[in-house]
Amino acid sequence: MFDYLRNITKSAEEKRQERLNAFLDDALSERDRRQFEQELAQDPALRADLDQLRWVKRSVQQLPRVRAPRNFILDPAVYGQRQRARQPSWQPYPALRLATALTAFFFVLALALDLATPFGPLNVPGAATSQNVAEDAVSQEETLRQADELAQDTELDTFEEEAVEEPAAEEEEAEMAPFVADEETAVAEVAEEAAADLAADEELETLEAMQEESEAAEPAAPGAGAPSDATANAAEATATAEIAALSPQATPQPRTTLPPADEGVATIIVTETAQITEAPSAADEDGQQATEPFPYLLAIEIALGVALVALVVVMLILRRGV
Amino acid sequence: MDEPKLIGQAQEGDLTAYNTLVLHYQDIVYNVALRIMKDPASAEDAAQDAFISAYKAIKSFRGGSFKSWLLRIVTNTCYDELRRRKRRPQSSLDEITEDNPSVSFMADDQPGPEQHRQQVELVDAVKRCMDELPDEQRVAAVLCDIEGRDYQEIADMMSISLGTVKSRISRARNKLRDCLQGSRELLPAQYRLNM
Structure with missing residues (x-):
């Protein structure tokens, strides 16, 4: 598509030069090559241009190959260890990430459970009822x-x-x-x-x-x-x-x-x-147990929150080290 | 050298096998880098970076010509470095002249046979003209004329279309020809008459 548009904007001389170089590099199709050979036989100027380009190409090919000034082999002390270090049997970071995600999930679940009760986390109905009963x-x-x-x-x-x-x-x-x-x-x-x-x-x-x-x-x-x-x-x-x-x-x-x-x-x-x-x-006691569905919810929330913070901190430290 | 076997071992993390491949291809890679980067120090860096990149990506090699795969990597490495230099221009070899005392020792003042001298001058002229080419055209000319890659391979290596390859090679050769006109005494007699 772009080649077609580019060909439209090219001058006749540019197209001629491209055909010359493509012929020189044997990059023409069979039909184009035969057609170009016929033109070449009839046009001495075209043959002269082809000779000049052939000479340029040969001159570039004569550029000497130099030997590499040093060996580019990779140091086993660096790249061998890195290769082995890439695939340890157990990687702590993904496991920590999973543990953090699970802890966060359960923490949010406990919070939602707590907030779902009508009187909020501190005035849970069980506690209120037990107080009234007392x-x-x-x-x-x-x-x-x-x-x-x-x-x-x-x-x-x-x-x-x-x-x-x-x-x-x-x-x-x-x-x-x-x-x-x-x-x-x-x-x-x-x-x-x-x-x-x-x-x-x-x-x-x-x-x-x-x-x-x-x-x-x-x-x-x-x-x-x-x-x-x-x-x-x-x-x-x-x-x-x-x-x-x-x-x-x-x-x-x-x-x-x-x-x-x-x-x-x-x-x-x-x-x-x-x-x-x-x-x-x-x-x-009976009233408290009967009306308070999750007596240890607050303790669970606190434990999960502390665990979540600790896991996030450890994960961030490991992430920085990775 | 059993290249497929060495490639397989290298893909499994055998650095010794990979280094065997490096020793085999390092001259080719270095020469391509040298023609593209135009100076030996940058070519060394580019070649080393290319071998490191190739080692990191060797698991993605799915067969075919390992040499073409390596050339593609070194070409892209050189391209990236050239783009980086365009964004942050540094002192180039143009600044290093014979007037610079720090590099004057590099000049070769040893006299030699006339033919050899002309050959050396021609090579120097071609190198100079090559270096004056735009980066895209120089890379295409190096891959086509020095490395002998066909147009389709060059298109794959440079991630450009076949028509663009044709255009870049044609323009590169025309510019080389025009550049070499300035060194008429280096040209064969029949060409001197025509220009």
């Missing part, structure tokens, strides 16, 4: 402690009055019974509120059943027959309701270890308190 448990514990104190005071008062004067005690107990029942009802309500925060519907039903028991004890309080029993039952029912509201697992234990004596009442209160104290931590 707060709830503390408030419930306080409530229970208050309830226990109230129940204990009531029981102690009742036992003291019983020991001093039974008939008077009966009257006084009859008078006190409504207050005790009221206190028990208030404690039950507080416990119910605490239970409403955490417990399920089943627990609420249990609490209502216990409330009904305490209410049933209220009409019996004015009677002279069993005021202390009613008080003990009400306190027991309250504590049981509270325990049931907080921890369904801890509920059956106080009932099975309920002693009939007065010392037994104190024992059960202590036992219940200890169980209730343990219950929030157990609930906390």
Whole structure:
């Protein structure tokens, strides 16, 4: 294409010279060579030009060949080692590059997983929920402690009055019974509120059943027959309701270890308190494990980030050395 | 010399085999470099660079004429150096004259037979005229007239078309002829009469 365009722009003399040189170098096609030989036979000036060019060519060919002033062989100490060094059995750079890429991928994956949670990396729902659960448990514990104190005071008062004067005690107990029942009802309500925060519907039903028991004890309080029993039952029912509201697992234990004596009442209160104290931590752990899907995500992110930075630094050092 | 076997060994990293090939072709490579670069020091550098480049690229050699392959490499090496010099001009041999005392010792003042003297003068004139050619035309003339390569080989070596090769060789010879007209006493008698 370009040759064709170039031929168009060439003068006739240029084309003639090119044909002369091509003939001299035996670069013409068979047909062009025959045609040129016919022209050469008829044109003496063309023959003279050909002779001049032939002489020029011969003169250039007479330029002496010189020997190389030195050997150009390659030094084995340089090029032999380089050849061997090019193909080591294991190259650290590609492996490091792969490790860096994988670490970066997992780091980004962990970050994405972390950011995909609704409250961000620091306020993960699991942590928030466990914190709320802990707060709830503390408030419930306080409530229970208050309830226990109230129940204990009531029981102690009742036992003291019983020991001093039974008939008077009966009257006084009859008078006190409504207050005790009221206190028990208030404690039950507080416990119910605490239970409403955490417990399920089943627990609420249990609490209502216990409330009904305490209410049933209220009409019996004015009677002279069993005021202390009613008080003990009400306190027991309250504590049981509270325990049931907080921890369904801890509920059956106080009932099975309920002693009939007065010392037994104190024992059960202590036992219940200890169980209730343990219950929030157990609930906390359960809630944390249940709501936080990746408890070690932050640690993994930090480890991956540190590893990524270290790998990038090592890779850059190796790259500079390569 | 079993050239294909040596090439095969060199392709597998045998430097001794490659150096055998270097010893065999170094004169040819050096002469081409000398004609293109015009001075021995540059020709040495170009020849050495060409052999190093050839060793690095020997795995890409897919058969054919090893000599043509080497000539192509040395031609390209010289071309690259000439282009680099055009971008960053340096002191050339033109500056080195007989007035320069540092090179005056190179002048050969030994008298010889008349015929030999004329021959030497002719060679000097051809060299001078060759050196005055443009780089592209000089390379084409060297490959065609000195190395005896055909037009197609030259086109492949220089990565140009066949028509361009024809044009460059024609212009190079015409310029050489015109240049040699200035040294009429060196020309044969029949040519002197015609010019």
